[in-house]
Structure formats: C-alpha cells, structure tokens
Amino acid sequence: MSVELLPETPSQTGGPYVHIGLVLTAAGLPERGQEIHNILARSDAPGRPITLIGSVFDGNGHLVRDAFLEFWQADSEGNYQQVYNPENPFNSFGRASTTFDDGEWELHTVKPGSISQGSGKTMAPHINVSLFARGINIHLQTRIYFEDERDLNEADPVLNRVEQIERRETLVARPIGERDGRTLYRFDIRVQGTEETVFFDF
Template sequence: MAQDLNYRKETPSQTAGPYVHIGLAPGAAGFDIYDQELGKDIAGPNAKGERIRVEGIVIDGVGSPIKDVLLEAWQANADGIYAHPEHAGDVEDGFRGWGRVITDFETGEWGFDTVKPGIVMGRNGCPMAPHITLWIVARGLNIGLNTRIYFEDEVDANAADPVMNLIEWERRRATLLAKRSERDGQIVYRFDIKIQGEDETVFFDI
C-alpha cells in the first residue's frame, strides 16, 4: 500500500466553474434560499464614518467585461479596527466588515455600499492606508485573485503604506487606486479590475 502512494499523480487543476456565483450568492443570482444571505450587509446601520459606494467592472485580457464573477470584500471600520473576536466591543453593533457581491449578468458591473475604512495598524506598529481587501473568483481562474482597493484621495497615507511601497512602478501602484466622484449626493469610488493585459491590476500572492 505504501508503495502505491509513490505513484499517485497530482489532481488536475480546475477553474471556479460557471455557477460559483449562484452557489455562494444565490439571492443576488435570483434564488430565494436564505432568510438572510451572508455577505449582503458590510457595515450595518450603526457604523460611523463616511458612507460610500464602491463599484466597478472586471475586465478580461481583450478588454471585455466578465459577467460571472464573485467578489468578497474585507475591511476595517472608520477607526481602523476589524470585526474580529479579539476586538469584541471595539466595533459598532452590526458591523461585519465583510461582504460578498456578484457582477451583473448583463453589464458585468458590481458594487456595494459601506463606510470608508480608517488607517489600520499593521505589523510592527506600521500604519497601513485605508483600504478594502478583495478576493475574486470567476470561470477561467484556477485560483482566487487577491487585491486591495486604496482611495486616490488618501494621498499622504498611500505614500506611507508599506504594501503600496512594495510596488516599484508608480503606474502599477495606480491600478490599486479607486477614483472618487459624487452621484446624486452619494460618494462613489470607481475601481475597475483588469485580469490581464496592459495596466493589469496588481494581485497579491497571499
């Protein structure tokens, strides 16, 4: 038996498949399964800070929108604190700091409402600029992609951010900056994600 183990071959890799968004976000895909679907409410009604909307599109290597993507977001609250058992009582009631959305099947657009996160204390007490972490899965991707959304108006904090400073070229750093605008009285940050090609979004190996 032990000898047979030496001849086992590696299992072939697989992509996420065309139905990952239905399995992980059925309500958004039109399937009314749960009374309360996980990941729909990121900040909750009691969260303090600036209310914002983050939205964008995921683009493939030939410039076309990908329309069956699932995105998960993690973020700190406005004080830079994550909703974690170690910080029980330090975040607002109802603040999850985590959400899950899918792209629109027709347009490829995605978006979510939240509050703008604050500066987070990283390793060795080094402050990290306000950011939202994204995990992206879609048909055609063998593994999920990890990236960060930074905010273009946080100029000083971005310049001091240790992760941003690992990226050598300014043009590459720019792919992590969400652009701020206002629409119907609401603050909107635009963050388009390019999977490959010119100006490909920076992804992290974590």
C-alpha cells in the first residue's frame, strides 16, 4: 500500500484581515461586549499619563496602513497586572492598529515603572510590543524605551544586548509635546531597511 504525501500548506501572513477579528471598529464592524482597546490607563490610574503615537514603515519607506500591534507593560510601580479587567483603572495589556488614512497608531497609558529581574538587575521603563502585518509570517517583537529615562536606559540589561550602540536608538520613544494633559511620545517602527527597528527573539 502506497502512502501519498501531501504538500506543505502555504504559509499565511498576519495581515491584512487581522482587524476583522481583533480591531472591529477599524474594519467598520460593531464592537463586542468586551473589547481590548488602546487605552491601558483610565484618568484615575496612578502614575504619569502618557500618549504614544507612531507609524509602521516597510522596507521601501512606505506606510503600513493595516498593521496591528499588541502592548504589554508594567504599571507605574513596575508591576504587571496578570488578569485583564476593563473595570480596572489600569491594565497591562492593550491593542492598537494603524489607521487606513494616515497610517498612525495611538496608545493611552501611564509611564511604566522600572522592573527588577530575578537576577537583581533593573530594567528601564519600557513597553513590550508585538507587531502583526501583511507580509509577516510570524509576528515581530520589540520594545519601547523612553528618551527621558537615559540613565536607566544605559544600564538596562536587554538594551545593552544590542551590540550596535547606534541601533539602540531605534527602540527609543521621544517626547514631542503634550496633548490633553498627557506627555506625547513618538515611536515609529521600521520593518526593514537601513534604519530597521531592533526586533527580539524572546
């Protein structure tokens, strides 16, 4: 009896239809009863309120207008909230997508606190990011650090693992002003090219 081997199933990228299941409003669909949004911190959450904005660029420098991002961060005291509850003033997990018109994503949260590793080393305030988009078979993982935490950044054990010092700058969000009483930071992600963002294999 002969056994017929089936060909490998073609790989499928993370986009462009991820919004249909995860960011319904961006796809023009009605929200469900409980959605995970781009607001991690309400106005009554402890800590310094901030807003991050940014765009995603492909290797040719073109905007990726249908990228999807997930964020995971500590609260202002450096603690992660393990259970998502929309009634909490702060949740460690959130989602955002780039808009189809101007290609920007936006995140409303509080400045995360420093985190102590099990080894005793301290990590600078940061936000973990997973990026999904068309043309990407496996999501990309990176981090957002903050330019105004330079001393802590210089001692951060993960940031220091990036051997090319100049490339560490691709992981740093820069303050560009204020909006609605929140410090406004900009962080762009470049998927490929000479200024490619550093991605991690966690």
